[in-house]
Amino acid sequence: MKYGARNKIVGKVKSIKxxxxxxxxxxxxxxxxxxxxVLTTESLDELNLKPGDEVRLVIKAIHVLPVKx
Amino acid sequence: MKYGARNKIVGKVKSIKxxxxxxxxxxxxxxxxxxxxVLTTESLDELNLKPGDEVRLVIKAIHVLPVKx
Amino acid sequence: MKYGARNKIVGKVKSIKxxxxxxxxxxxxxxxxxxxxVLTTESLDELNLKPGDEVRLVIKAIHVLPVKx
Amino acid sequence: MKYGARNKIVGKVKSIKxxxxxxxxxxxxxxxxxxxxVLTTESLDELNLKPGDEVRLVIKAIHVLPVKx
Amino acid sequence: MKYGARNKIVGKVKSIKxxxxxxxxxxxxxxxxxxxxVLTTESLDELNLKPGDEVRLVIKAIHVLPVKx
Amino acid sequence: MKYGARNKIVGKVKSIKxxxxxxxxxxxxxxxxxxxxVLTTESLDELNLKPGDEVRLVIKAIHVLPVKx
Numbered sequence: 224m225k226y227g228a229r230n231k232i233v234g235k236v237k238s239i240k241x242x243x244x245x246x247x248x249x250x251x252x253x254x255x256x257x258x259x260x261v262l263t264t265e266s267l268d269e270l271n272l273k274p275g276d277e278v279r280l281v282i283k284a285i286h287v288l289p290v291k292x
Numbered sequence: 293m294k295y296g297a298r299n300k301i302v303g304k305v306k307s308i309k310x311x312x313x314x315x316x317x318x319x320x321x322x323x324x325x326x327x328x329x330v331l332t333t334e335s336l337d338e339l340n341l342k343p344g345d346e347v348r349l350v351i352k353a354i355h356v357l358p359v360k361x
Numbered sequence: 362m363k364y365g366a367r368n369k370i371v372g373k374v375k376s377i378k379x380x381x382x383x384x385x386x387x388x389x390x391x392x393x394x395x396x397x398x399v400l401t402t403e404s405l406d407e408l409n410l411k412p413g414d415e416v417r418l419v420i421k422a423i424h425v426l427p428v429k430x
Numbered sequence: 431m432k433y434g435a436r437n438k439i440v441g442k443v444k445s446i447k448x449x450x451x452x453x454x455x456x457x458x459x460x461x462x463x464x465x466x467x468v469l470t471t472e473s474l475d476e477l478n479l480k481p482g483d484e485v486r487l488v489i490k491a492i493h494v495l496p497v498k499x
Numbered sequence: 500m501k502y503g504a505r506n507k508i509v510g511k512v513k514s515i516k517x518x519x520x521x522x523x524x525x526x527x528x529x530x531x532x533x534x535x536x537v538l539t540t541e542s543l544d545e546l547n548l549k550p551g552d553e554v555r556l557v558i559k560a561i562h563v564l565p566v567k568x
Numbered sequence: 569m570k571y572g573a574r575n576k577i578v579g580k581v582k583s584i585k586x587x588x589x590x591x592x593x594x595x596x597x598x599x600x601x602x603x604x605x606v607l608t609t610e611s612l613d614e615l616n617l618k619p620g621d622e623v624r625l626v627i628k629a630i631h632v633l634p635v636k637x
Contacts, residue, residue, distance in 0.1 A: 399608060428502050567623050
């Protein structure tokens with residue numbers, strides 16, 4: 224199994240909330256992991272980051288794809 | 293600071309790769325965290341998940357928004 | 362009409378399911394078509410693809426934009 | 431293998447174009463398939479669709495995730 | 500022309516920057532407009548918004564689809 | 569506060585519609601602003617744009633992230 228995506232995190236189902244069309248799942252991530260972000264070089268320059276800096280990684284839940292392998 | 297998103301993970305910059313229009317940043321996530329996924333109820337039913345099940349959470353790097361608070 | 366997107370597929374409405382805020386439409390695609398994917402060069406290298414290889418193209422329904430021309 | 435997504439189309443690699451950070455893959459889809467779209471109920475009402483109607487499905491290439499199973 | 504999307508803003512091309520695989524366009528939006536956001540009800544509750552409140556609407560450039568009508 | 573995104577527009581809450589899992593917020597944007605779009609260079613070439621051209625910018629509501637600073 225190989226995914227064309229930088230982020231492939233192992234999570235454990237914590238809760239499920241079922242709606243009419245959309246539903247939400249919450250997961251626990253217990254192990255340290257690596258994440259990748261792609262952004263415009265212009266945005267990168269504005270952020271002015273260097274290794275070791277701490278940032279907040281914001282991801283809308285709709286962009287998280289669960290796969291049962 | 294309040295974000296209209298379920299996922300707001302703290303990450304530490306590990307490496308930066310600068311391109312012409314787009315760039316990539318890699319982050320280390322060292323603390324356990326919670327993640328949320330929204331999907332169609334149809335997809336949820338097909339996955340047939342229950343609390344405790346382990347899944348792979350796949351996220352394209354383009355959907356990860358770094359914020360320097 | 363010109364769209365700034367690689368994928369512009371003709372589909373025929375098959376079913377509609379209406380919800381409170383979000384709704385779902387299913388379409389039949391009957392003609393062969395071409396699709397484009399953009400991913401990080403790192404992900405491309407990991408996939409190790411060559412012309413003729415068969416892959417699964419996964420797209421969350423939320424990313425499909427119907428346009429009535 | 432179960433994906434938390436409505437669209438899981440089989441494609442054959444046609445061409446690959448490698449860039450500095452991002453790359454593009456083109457695929458041939460030869461078999462008829464079904465696609466799902468999720469949109470707001472407000473947008474659905476404006477589109478005023480009924481079964482059999484033909485629409486254009488626009489998807490940015492960045493939202494297409496290739497998986498090698 | 501009817502789009503299955505809440506946001507359909509008129510913009511005027513200001514600058515174009517061409518890259519190897521991806522390119523960036525900047526637009527001027529001169530007229531007042533309305534924008535819609537869909538988020539989880541959980542996120543909405545956390546934001547605790549009421550009519551008249553001012554917020555920042557953050558949108559990655561990759562999610563903006565230009566259409567030449 | 570620095571966001572890794574090109575679009576950071578100030579909006580005023582106009583209406584809120586709460587659903588079971590997802591909710592929708594409408595905003596008024598009263599000031600002129602700049603927006604950025606990232607697309608493939610191939611799509612850019614097809615659009616054949618030059619400074620001053622008027623286009624429609626289509627954004628699904630799900631991609632708009634409200635932040636309360």
